[in-house]
Amino acid sequence: MNDTSRTYDVVVIGAGPVGENVADRTKAAGLSTVIVESELLGGECSYWACEPSKALLRPVLARADARRVPGLKQAVGGPLDVAAVFAHRDDIVNHWHDDDQVEWLNSVSVDIVRGHGRLDGPRQVVVSTPDGGTVRLTARHVVAVCTGSGPALPDLPRLDEVRHWTSRDVTSADAVPGRLVVVGGGVVAVEMATAWNALGAEVTMLVRDGLLTRMEPFAGELVADALREAGVDMRFGTTVTAVARDDGPDGEVAVTLADGERLVADEILFAIGRAPRTDDIGLETIGLTPGDWLKVDDTCRSTAVEDGWLYAVGDVNHRVLMTHQGKYQARIAGAVIAARVKGEPVDEARWGTHVTTADSVAVPQVVFTDPEVAAVGLSAREAERAGHRVRVVDRDFGSVAGAVQYAEGFRGMARMVVDLDRGTVVGVTFVGPGVAELLHSATIAVISEVPVERLWHAVPAFPTISEVWLRLMEAYRG
Ligand SMILES: Cc1cc2nc3c(=O)[nH]c(=O)nc-3n(C[C@H](O)[C@H](O)[C@H](O)COP(=O)(O)OP(=O)(O)OC[C@H]3O[C@@H](n4cnc5c(N)ncnc54)[C@H](O)[C@@H]3O)c2cc1C
Numbered sequence: 058m059n060d061t062s063r064t065y066d067v068v069v070i071g072a073g074p075v076g077e078n079v080a081d082r083t084k085a086a087g088l089s090t091v092i093v094e095s096e097l098l099g100g101e102c103s104y105w106a107c108e109p110s111k112a113l114l115r116p117v118l119a120r121a122d123a124r125r126v127p128g129l130k131q132a133v134g135g136p137l138d139v140a141a142v143f144a145h146r147d148d149i150v151n152h153w154h155d156d157d158q159v160e161w162l163n164s165v166s167v168d169i170v171r172g173h174g175r176l177d178g179p180r181q182v183v184v185s186t187p188d189g190g191t192v193r194l195t196a197r198h199v200v201a202v203c204t205g206s207g208p209a210l211p212d213l214p215r216l217d218e219v220r221h222w223t224s225r226d227v228t229s230a231d232a233v234p235g236r237l238v239v240v241g242g243g244v245v246a247v248e249m250a251t252a253w254n255a256l257g258a259e260v261t262m263l264v265r266d267g268l269l270t271r272m273e274p275f276a277g278e279l280v281a282d283a284l285r286e287a288g289v290d291m292r293f294g295t296t297v298t299a300v301a302r303d304d305g306p307d308g309e310v311a312v313t314l315a316d317g318e319r320l321v322a323d324e325i326l327f328a329i330g331r332a333p334r335t336d337d338i339g340l341e342t343i344g345l346t347p348g349d350w351l352k353v354d355d356t357c358r359s360t361a362v363e364d365g366w367l368y369a370v371g372d373v374n375h376r377v378l379m380t381h382q383g384k385y386q387a388r389i390a391g392a393v394i395a396a397r398v399k400g401e402p403v404d405e406a407r408w409g410t411h412v413t414t415a416d417s418v419a420v421p422q423v424v425f426t427d428p429e430v431a432a433v434g435l436s437a438r439e440a441e442r443a444g445h446r447v448r449v450v451d452r453d454f455g456s457v458a459g460a461v462q463y464a465e466g467f468r469g470m471a472r473m474v475v476d477l478d479r480g481t482v483v484g485v486t487f488v489g490p491g492v493a494e495l496l497h498s499a500t501i502a503v504i505s506e507v508p509v510e511r512l513w514h515a516v517p518a519f520p521t522i523s524e525v526w527l528r529l530m531e532a533y534r535g
C-alpha cells in the first residue's frame with residue numbers, strides 16, 4: 058500500500074485513444090501531465106471495440122469481395138478458418154496487453170498512474186490504486202475527463218442475473234455460438250451480425266426502429282437486404298420484453314418479444330447504444346450529477362463548472378462517439394488548454410485552431426458491413442432540418458468502369474447533398490463494396506466547401522470506383 062500526493066499542470070482521467078492524445082498534446086506543449094487508467098491503456102477502442110471488431114470483419118469483407126471476382130471466386134468458396142480469424146483478432150489487440158501504449162506514453166514523458174480516478178472537489182483527483190493505496194493528484198490548471206462510454210442496457214426484469222453479451226463479449230469471444238440474437242439496429246449490431254453470421258452463427262436481428270437510422274435511408278435498406286441474403290433472420294419493429302436462462306447460466310436463453318413470441322438462442326447481444334462512464338468519478342464533489350454525459354463547449358471545456366478548469370473529451374461529452382472524432386477533439390483540446398494556460402490568444406472562430414467545428418459539420422463514418430457504408434456531413438433530412446435549401450443527387454454507380462472491374466454484379470448507391478445557396482456539398486453517402494477508402498475525398502469536399510462547379514474539374518482516374526464522383530457531377534449539372 059502506498060499513499061502519495063503529486064501536483065501536475067494537467068491531470069487526465071482515462072487513457073483511451075482520446076485521453077492518451079490529450080496527454081500527448083499537453084505534455085508536448087510543455088505542461089507537466091499525468092494520466093490515470095483503471096484498466097488497459099488504449100481504452101475500449103483498442104481492446105473491445107474498433108480494433109477487434111474490424112479484425113473480425115476484415116476476412117469476412119475480403120472473402121465477400123473475392124467471391125465477386127471471376128477467376129478467384131472458385132478459390133474462396135469455403136468457410137472461414139475461424140481459429141485463424143480469432144488468432145488474428147488476438148494479435149491485433151496485442152492479446153489484451155498494453156505494453157506498447159505504456160512504451161509510447163513513457164516515450165513522450167507522460168506519467169501514468171494505474172487505478173480508478175475520482176474527482177474530489179475542483180482540480181483534485183484521488184486514485185484508488187490496485188494495491189489498495191491512494192494517490193492524490195492536484196491539477197495546477199486542468200483536469201480532463203476522458204472516461205469514455207460503456208454499453209447501455211435495456212430495462213428488463215432481472216437482466217443482471219441472465220448471462221448476456223455486450224460489445225465487450227461480442228468482440229472478444231473465442232467460440233462461435235450456434236444461435237446468436239442481436240438486439241439493436243445501430244452500427245455495432247449490423248457490423249457484429251455481419252461478422253458472426255460469416256463465422257458460422259445462426260443470427261437473428263431484433264430491430265426496434267430500423268437499421269442505421271441516423272444515415273440516409275437507403276444505407277440501412279441495402280445493408281438489411283444484404284444481411285437477409287447472407288442468411289440473417291431480420292425482424293423489424295420488435296421489442297424484447299424478457300430474457301431468461303431457465304436451465305441455468307449455461308442453458309439456452311429464451312427471449313420474449315412484445316407480441317408474445319418466444320425465441321431461443323445460445324447467446325444474446327445487446328447493442329442498443331452507449332452510457333457515459335461518469336457514474337463513479339466523483340461528479341457529486343463538484344456539483345454535477347453522476348451518470349450524466351458531460352456537456353462542453355466547442356473547445357471541449359465544461360460549461361457546468363466555474364473557473365474553466367474542467368474539460369471533457371471523447372465519448373464522455375456525447376458530441377460524436379467515434380475514435381477519430383474523439384482524437385480530433387483531443388488534438389484541439391490539447392492546443393486550447395496550452396494556449397489558455399500560457400495566456401496565448403485563443404482562436405474560437407469557425408474552423409479556428411481551437412474549436413471542434415468538424416464535430417457538427419463533417420463527421421466521417423464507415424460502417425464495415427458488406428456492402429460498406431461510408432458517409433460524411435449532413436444527410437438530406439438533417440440538411441433540410443438545419444434550414445439549408447438543398448438539392449439531393451442520387452446515383453446507382455454499379456456500372457462505372459472501376460466498379461465493374463472491382464466486382465461482378467457490383468451494387469452501389471451514392472447520394473450527394475448540395476447546398477443550393479452556397480453551391481457546395483454538405484453531405485455525401487456511398488454504399489457499396491470497397492467504398493470506405495472513397496470517404497476522405499468526400500470529407501475534403503465538405504470541409505473545404507469547394508464549389509461544385511470546381512469539383513467538376515476534379516477528374517477521377519479511370520477505371521476506379523471514384524468515377525462515382527463524375528456520375529454525381531453529371532447528374533447535378535444535368
Ligand atoms: C463494438 C464497437 C466498435 C466500434 N468501432 C469503431 C470504429 O470502427 N471506428 C470508430 O471510430 N469508433 C468505433 N467505436 C467507438 C469507439 O470505440 C469510441 O468512440 C472510442 O473508444 C472512444 O474513445 P474514448 O477515449 O473517449 O473512450 P474509451 O475508449 O472508452 O476509453 C476510456 C478509458 O477511460 C478509462 N476509465 C474510465 N473511467 C475511469 C476512471 N474512473 N479512472 C481511470 N480510468 C478510467 C477506461 O478504462 C478506458 O480505458 C466502436 C465502439 C464499439 C462499442
Ligand SMILES: NC(=O)c1ccc[n+]([C@@H]2O[C@H](COP(=O)([O-])OP(=O)(O)OC[C@H]3O[C@@H](n4cnc5c(N)ncnc54)[C@H](O)[C@@H]3O)[C@@H](O)[C@H]2O)c1
Pocket residue numbers: 211212240241242243244245246248264265266267268269270296297328329330331378379422423424425
Ligand atoms: N464503424 C464505426 O464507426 C463504429 C462501429 C461500432 C460502433 N461505433 C460507435 O459506437 C457507438 C455505439 O454503437 P451502437 O450500435 O451500440 O449504438 P447506436 O446508437 O449506433 O445504435 C443503437 C441502436 O439500438 C436501438 N435501440 C436503442 N434502445 C433500444 C432498446 N431499448 N431496444 C431495442 N433497440 C434499441 C436504436 O434504435 C439503434 O438502432 C455509436 O455511436 C457508433 O457510432 C462506430
